[in-house]
Amino acid sequence: MLSSEKTIDHGTLRRLVDAGAAIGAEVVGAAGGWGVVINYGRASQTLAVTRGEPRTFRKFETLASYLKELGITDLRVHTAEFEAVGVDKPTDKRRELASDRMKRAHEAAAYDKWFRAQVQSSIDDPRPNVSANDARTEFAVKREALRTRATGAKTAKPSKTTKGAASRTKAS
8 A cells, every 4th residue: 555656755744734734644554564645635645755765664653653743633544464573573773783882882981981980089099109110019029929829939028118119009
């Protein structure tokens, strides 16, 4: 029943409704969605997207809301050719890809917020900073202590220079 031969776009339909034309709508079910045939006078035209292809609504609720917003509240529904598409089977790859993009964007925003909070807490930390050399020395001593403990030898005692650096290290 949906045909792309005679079509009407949203702008034209809006102008007809605003002009007070007597408009009827027939909602036609198809595989995976719903289309609309607009009847006014003796003309019947399929609602189309700007490229001329028949416009398909995946959900009947979306279509009903669209028509109600336009001011078309009386309609006929033809369900003979309607076939529900399984919810677990995505029918539009673009929608799935857009969903993945949005999910990644939200994850990136959450990570950015967390990272900025970590940096700010480090900046706000009142403890004194540790120089790079002191940190290297301190962790070299810790690495050596772990190596000797792993091999079963006695642990090396930290020198006086590294004890001062260890006490100034910021806790994570």
